Amino acid sequence: MKRTQQDLHQAAVAEVIAHYLWDCGELSEDVPSRSLKDRVSRALNGSVMSVETLRWFIEAFEMDDNHRKDLWETTCFVENDLERGIAYTLRSRRPMAKPQRHRTVSLFERYSVGPTRSLAGRRTYHTIRAVEDGVDAYFLNYEPWASAIEVLQGGALGERCTYGNGLTGIDILLSERLREMQTTTLEYRVEFPSDCRNTTEVRRPAFARAENVDMAVEFVSAELPRKLWWCIWDDHLEGSAVREQELALQGRTARMATPFVEETVVGFRWEW
Structure with a gap:
C-alpha cells in the first residue's frame, strides 16, 4: 500500500x-x-x-512557556473542566526561591479547621519524580504564620528562607539522592496556632505539573460552614477565585480530586 x-x-x-x-x-x-x-x-x-x-x-x-500557554488557550483547556484537569490560570508567576527539579506523581493533602474557625493544620502525602540526576531536596512552601513543621517520612528539615513578597519555604532533605526518573514519597505536616486567624480559604499553588491531586478540608469546629466551594485562582495570595464549584460537605469534610494541575492555584473557600 x-x-x-x-x-x-x-x-x-x-x-x-x-x-x-x-x-x-x-x-x-x-x-x-x-x-x-x-x-x-x-x-x-x-x-x-x-x-x-x-x-x-x-x-x-x-515547547517553551509562550507556546505552552498559547496551546492551552487556543484549545480552551484554560476554561478548566474541574474533573479533567486544571492548567494555566496564573496571571503572573511569583518568584521561586529555587529551581523545581521534580514533578509530582501524586499529591494527597488534608487540611483541618479547628474549634476557633482557624486553620489547625495540613497533612500531605507527596510522591515526586526527579527530572534530573542528583535531586537531594524538596522545597516546601508554607504559610508564614505556621507554628511547626514536621517531616514524618522520606526526609528531614533543612534550611528555611523568606523570599519574594512575604513567601516562606523550607528544604526537606531527602533520605536518598534521586537519579533522573526515580521517585520517592514524602509525608509531612504543618501546624498553626489556634488563635492565628478566622480562616475562610486554603490555596495550593502548582507551577510545574502535579498529577493525581486529591485535596480535602475537615471542620472540627462546633459550627460548620454555611457554604463551601472548590476554587481556581490566578494568584497564590491575592484576588478572588476565577472559577468555583459549590460542594456539599460529606459529614464534616469536603473533598475534590483532579487528574492534574499546572500553572494554577486550587483549593477551597467557605462562608460561615
Missing part, C-alpha cells in the same frame, strides 16, 4: 511522542509508536484533543 505524505507526517509525530513516553516511563517500550497514530491523527485534524494528548505534544516537542 502506498503511504501518503500525511501518513508519514502523522507516523513521525507519533514516533516522537512514543519516545518521550518511553523515556518518562508512561508507556512500556513493548507498545509500538503506531498504537498512537489514530490519537495523533485526531489531534492534528482538530477533531479530538484530550488534555493528556495536548500534554504529550507539549512535553515531547519541548
Whole structure:
C-alpha cells in the first residue's frame, strides 16, 4: 500500500511522542509508536484533543512557556473542566526561591479547621519524580504564620528562607539522592496556632505539573460552614477565585480530586 505524505507526517509525530513516553516511563517500550497514530491523527485534524494528548505534544516537542500557554488557550483547556484537569490560570508567576527539579506523581493533602474557625493544620502525602540526576531536596512552601513543621517520612528539615513578597519555604532533605526518573514519597505536616486567624480559604499553588491531586478540608469546629466551594485562582495570595464549584460537605469534610494541575492555584473557600 502506498503511504501518503500525511501518513508519514502523522507516523513521525507519533514516533516522537512514543519516545518521550518511553523515556518518562508512561508507556512500556513493548507498545509500538503506531498504537498512537489514530490519537495523533485526531489531534492534528482538530477533531479530538484530550488534555493528556495536548500534554504529550507539549512535553515531547519541548515547547517553551509562550507556546505552552498559547496551546492551552487556543484549545480552551484554560476554561478548566474541574474533573479533567486544571492548567494555566496564573496571571503572573511569583518568584521561586529555587529551581523545581521534580514533578509530582501524586499529591494527597488534608487540611483541618479547628474549634476557633482557624486553620489547625495540613497533612500531605507527596510522591515526586526527579527530572534530573542528583535531586537531594524538596522545597516546601508554607504559610508564614505556621507554628511547626514536621517531616514524618522520606526526609528531614533543612534550611528555611523568606523570599519574594512575604513567601516562606523550607528544604526537606531527602533520605536518598534521586537519579533522573526515580521517585520517592514524602509525608509531612504543618501546624498553626489556634488563635492565628478566622480562616475562610486554603490555596495550593502548582507551577510545574502535579498529577493525581486529591485535596480535602475537615471542620472540627462546633459550627460548620454555611457554604463551601472548590476554587481556581490566578494568584497564590491575592484576588478572588476565577472559577468555583459549590460542594456539599460529606459529614464534616469536603473533598475534590483532579487528574492534574499546572500553572494554577486550587483549593477551597467557605462562608460561615
